Amino acid sequence: MDITKFHSVFYSSKDKIQQDNFILKHTRSEPKKRHRPTDNSRSGKDLTYFYFFRKRDGSQIRICRDAFLKILGLKKDRVLGVMKRHHTSGGKIATETRGGDRKLEKYAEKKAKVMEFVQELKVLESHYNRHRATYRKYLSPDLNIKMLCEMYNNSVDEELKVKESYFRDVITTHFNFGFGSPKTDACLTCLYLDEQLKVEKNIEKKQMLETQKQVHKLKADAFYEILKTADDEAVVLTFDCQKNLLLPRVPDQLAYFSRQYSFYNFTVINGHSKTKLTKENVHCYTWCESDFPKNSSSIASCLYHRLLNESFNGKTKVKCFADGCGGQNKNTILIAMLAKWLMSDAPKQISSIEITFPMVGHSFLPPDRVFGLIEKNLRKKDTILKPEQYEEILAKHGTVHKVGVTVPVYDFKSESEKVQKKPGNWHFRFNPSKRIILKKNKDKTAVVVKGEVAYRTDTCTFRQVTKPNHTHQNMMLIEMEKGVSLKPLKIRDVAKLLSKHFGDDWRKLESLQFYFQLEKIQNGNAEETPEEVDDGEVVEEIEDDNLEVV
Numbered sequence: 001m002d003i004t005k006f007h008s009v010f011y012s013s014k015d016k017i018q019q020d021n022f023i024l025k026h027t028r029s030e031p032k033k034r035h036r037p038t039d040n041s042r043s044g045k046d047l048t049y050f051y052f053f054r055k056r057d058g059s060q061i062r063i064c065r066d067a068f069l070k071i072l073g074l075k076k077d078r079v080l081g082v083m084k085r086h087h088t089s090g091g092k093i094a095t096e097t098r099g100g101d102r103k104l105e106k107y108a109e110k111k112a113k114v115m116e117f118v119q120e121l122k123v124l125e126s127h128y129n130r131h132r133a134t135y136r137k138y139l140s141p142d143l144n145i146k147m148l149c150e151m152y153n154n155s156v157d158e159e160l161k162v163k164e165s166y167f168r169d170v171i172t173t174h175f176n177f178g179f180g181s182p183k184t185d186a187c188l189t190c191l192y193l194d195e196q197l198k199v200e201k202n203i204e205k206k207q208m209l210e211t212q213k214q215v216h217k218l219k220a221d222a223f224y225e226i227l228k229t230a231d232d233e234a235v236v237l238t239f240d241c242q243k244n245l246l247l248p249r250v251p252d253q254l255a256y257f258s259r260q261y262s263f264y265n266f267t268v269i270n271g272h273s274k275t276k277l278t279k280e281n282v283h284c285y286t287w288c289e290s291d292f293p294k295n296s297s298s299i300a301s302c303l304y305h306r307l308l309n310e311s312f313n314g315k316t317k318v319k320c321f322a323d324g325c326g327g328q329n330k331n332t333i334l335i336a337m338l339a340k341w342l343m344s345d346a347p348k349q350i351s352s353i354e355i356t357f358p359m360v361g362h363s364f365l366p367p368d369r370v371f372g373l374i375e376k377n378l379r380k381k382d383t384i385l386k387p388e389q390y391e392e393i394l395a396k397h398g399t400v401h402k403v404g405v406t407v408p409v410y411d412f413k414s415e416s417e418k419v420q421k422k423p424g425n426w427h428f429r430f431n432p433s434k435r436i437i438l439k440k441n442k443d444k445t446a447v448v449v450k451g452e453v454a455y456r457t458d459t460c461t462f463r464q465v466t467k468p469n470h471t472h473q474n475m476m477l478i479e480m481e482k483g484v485s486l487k488p489l490k491i492r493d494v495a496k497l498l499s500k501h502f503g504d505d506w507r508k509l510e511s512l513q514f515y516f517q518l519e520k521i522q523n524g525n526a527e528e529t530p531e532e533v534d535d536g537e538v539v540e541e542i543e544d545d546n547l548e549v550v
Contacts, residue, residue: 020094187361220362249384282398323363336416339472
């Protein structure tokens with residue numbers, strides 16, 4: 001039927017604007033031609049409205065208003081409203097006028113002024129070269145949103161002042177700003193140059209300081225560029241030691257002033273800085289202070305274990321990244337261990353090993369990400385009494401290897417001294433070197449080494465660093481005995497702490513048998529020996545920017 005067709009065409013679209021234009025297409029309004037007398041009880045009509053119905057053949061016929069409303073199922077006000085708006089707009093088609101931002105123009109000047117104020121704020125440099133630092137800006141840690149809003153309102157006229165909620169909305173919507181934290185473990189060179197720039201008045205000296213600072217930053221950036229670059233031909237290992245974890249870990253105030261046993265975690269990650277961290281590529285080597293010292297031989301033994309158990313399918317070289325801690329990572333004992341592995345245990349296709357160190361003060365490495373996750377879990381634990389409890393937490397983030405149980409510790413220090421020259425007799429300066437490369441000589445009978453002070457240039461030559469008639473193959477793998485004598489004062493303090501926390505009968509508690517057995521073993525040692533300190537055959541590193549080239 002024609003009526004059904006007319007009705008279905010109107011409702012074929014649920015959009016109000018299209019329906020309004022359909023109404024306009026089938027109605028017409030004209031000024032009123034005849035004015036009848038009235039008693040002024042109501043205002044007269046200025047327009048006369050006509051309504052049309054379209055048949056299937058396309059022809060239109062005029063119908064009354066009631067018929068038009070009944071066919072379309074509409075009310076009078078809906079249709080009259082569309083027709084009146086059409087007439088007052090000068091015959092324009094229907095447009096959407098509902099909703100929208102009706103305050104944009106009102107607040108446009110205020111918004112522009114707030115954005116101008118925020119853009120003039122001084123931002124801070126991110127200390128570490130992280131990826132997000134390229135688009136994330138940091139304001140002074142002394143500031144906050146409320147303080148900034150007060151500063152803005154005090155700097156503008158009354159009509160431009162805004163509420164804190166409006167100010168917060170603008171700064172969070174249009175700016176990627178955060179409030180920095182006070183610097184910790186910051187680079188000494190960066191701090192020194194910043195302080196000199198604050199007080200220097202001479203323009204030439206100030207420009208020189210600015211240049212030194214920029215060069216120093218470029219050197220730090222160069223390390224991270226290398227660290228995040230994937231190399232299909234190399235196995236990439238990054239490693240570092242976590243800060244000492246305490247045993248027992250108890251919430252007692254006395255623990256702050258008491259000596260405690262240390263639990264060590266040395267983490268090795270297979271992958272560069274962009275590699276996803278999984279339990280398969282994160283390896284945590286753990287041991288207690290009473291088992292082995294935390295020195296270069298222990299660290300070298302853990303890395304040696306990792307190299308022996310690593311897969312080198314399709315790889316021709318090894319790249320290592322570590323910080324420049326002399327007693328742990330950057331020392332001649334570690335170099336001797338790598339040379340020993342390269343000559344005696346490495347697959348035949350491995351041609352070289354390169355170990356790279358960051359600029360002092362800019363040593364954020366992938367293991368630090370793991371340490372952050374571990375610390376996050378530790379904050380939820382107020383009491384930790386056994387080494388196994390630490391190992392359970394570490395096992396959530398990587399594979400745990402127990403040093404002295406599944407990982408033997410070898411006396412690499414003593415063996416390296418037998419075959420290797422002192423670092424002062426090497427053909428390059430050990431401390432300033434940022435890259436140390438090892439490879440086999442031409443006849444593959446010995447390892448040759450060189451050290452580079454820059455990350456991207458090679459100026460040094462390969463030479464042997466062993467004594468005459470000695471090679472790294474001569475190093476023996478002498479396993480060290482488990483057990484370290486601790487200071488009696490430390491044993492006394494731990495016993496006192498446990499007595500205060502658990503009572504005088506703490507030695508009878510099953511959960512504290514670790515400390516009871518350790519106390520018995522330590523008290524059975526007649527000879528008191530000081531804690532071992534290993535300097536790794538290196539002296540404290542002194543940064544000299546004038547000697548380094550990017």
